[in-house]
Amino acid sequence: MVTIRDIAERAAVSVSTASRALNNNPRISRETRLRIQSIATEMGYQPNYNAKTLTNGEANAVGVIFPPGDMSTAANPFFVDLLMGINTQLRLRNAVLSVAIANTTEELTKNVLALISQSLIHHFILLYSKANDPVVELLKSQGVQYVLVGDPTQDNERYVNNNNRLAGAKALEYLNRHFNSRHVLFVESEMEQGFEKQRRLGFESAAQQLGVKRELLKLPDKAMQHLDQAVAQYLDNRRDIDGIMTTDDLIGMMVYQLTRQQLNRQVPLISFNKSQSNILIGDQVRFVELYPQHMGEAAVRVLFSETKQFEMLPFTIEKV
């Protein structure tokens, strides 16, 4: 392991000069700074983060907090993309990604506390939001920075998000304009997630505005048997439905197939969050691309920005 000391020796300067040069301290002459830096790269110098953290009192790591298991969403594939985006930005900043994940909120809280007090992590990205979350309270009481990915529940909370409401509206407009849908079914889960609600609100207002007849279906809990038959029956009673919006691609897959078989025709469908393994392909299928990877990147940007309070990310409507 090549240390700052080795570099100092080789450059015939003191350790402190080497340190300053490597940290771009302006009090070092441009000349020696460059010289030392080139020596460093030449020698393959890699700073020891633990030593740095020890002196700084602050880690170069960012903690990513997953939703507790008991509120795990169907949005799972989303997370891996998010991680990818977060980490590309972190790598640029020579930072490292740590994860907090647990089955219960209680365990999760402990986990986060450990990261704060044992690893000295002062920056977090929160991948879920719920009211009165002990984890959020912990973050606040410990005075660490955090950015939420999702719908903010508190005032003054930093976050990145999609404009889910707008997306819901645009999605309906799309169905209406491109497929001439006049009677649209909106399908959501029973989880009452913030983003689903927003999408529904957007859907409803746009439907009203366009004079499109609307229908709402909340998918009952998975525990329920024969969900598909229930849905099929539901559809059977509404044979004039000519457009569907689902809050999630996986729900979309099922509903689409059922519709086709139940109404015996292809009904235009638009969903959110294309899952990587979507196998629905057809002229009538669209999805709202939310660019999870970009959300991850944005989260890091907001986290390390002094000023930025939030970032609202664009979405697009795509053919599958």
Add this chain to the structure above:
Amino acid sequence: MVTIRDIAERAAVSVSTASRALNNNPRISRETRLRIQSIATEMGYQPNYNAKTLTNGEANAVGVIFPPGDMSTAANPFFVDLLMGINTQLRLRNAVLSVAIANTTEELTKNVLALISQSLIHHFILLYSKANDPVVELLKSQGVQYVLVGDPTQDNERYVNNNNRLAGAKALEYLNRHFNSRHVLFVESEMEQGFEKQRRLGFESAAQQLGVKRELLKLPDKAMQHLDQAVAQYLDNRRDIDGIMTTDDLIGMMVYQLTRQQLNRQVPLISFNKSQSNILIGDQVRFVELYPQHMGEAAVRVLFSETKQFEMLPFTIEKV
């Protein structure tokens, strides 16, 4: 922040005694050890990992390496469960989870190298396997420990896995025994993943043994348009298929729906890896539960075991 020094003072012992007591060093009298430990908890002492790492030369963090983006699988939901399992074990050991994830193998390699040389991480869990992987070579050349989750490609590699071959065989037997299937279709993706191959081999040998007629379908790339129609057509020509096995739950969802509509009857289906949002429910649907969370836990156990070379995890066949 309460340090070991504070504890030493309060206990009227030297720092080293405090350190030893907290680390359960046997050279300390049971009495003072307990006394010091109780003082520590009382004062809410949390050891500073960075300082520890600095002295030990070895981090208390484990790096989890995700597959590079260009080989991202449909098994996505799997990963979150894995993380959950890994982290429960890590928390027990007061260890921390760091992530390496990137779009390209090259970036990923850099990422891992950074974790090794900058954070001094010496323990890794690898979530994918492929031949001649530069990341594996790096791990080996750097002399760090790692455990693979999946099919080992090298001799002497430590890993945890399911017995996918056996699972494939058992799954077929199940179809045959419980649904009396005599002509079974096996559906896999085109990715040629190790686990798919193993499941297929198991399927084939069992089919042969039981005298079950077998059919193989490899789903073409997603790029292909109208995949569903292609599959439907395929099914249409094989109307006597009376059982289906798919390597993945998401594929299963589609095939099941298509089958129903194309063959106009419910064909018993068995798949792997129930996705959290599976909405297929029915008497005829089964899946092979692989317990990803347990796999994660096992990976940590193997990683920190001196002796264990691998762990083969059980699976069960479940109703949805």
Add this chain to the structure above:
DNA sequence: CTGTTAGCGCCTTCAG
């Protein structure tokens, strides 16, 4: 069984 001392790698006063 316990205390003293030194040092892990780095940064940051404080002096020049």
Add this chain to the structure above:
DNA sequence: CTGAAGGCGCTAACAG
């Protein structure tokens, strides 16, 4: 603009 010295929190010889 650069050096010397001290210390971040902890562990590990080396002494007793």
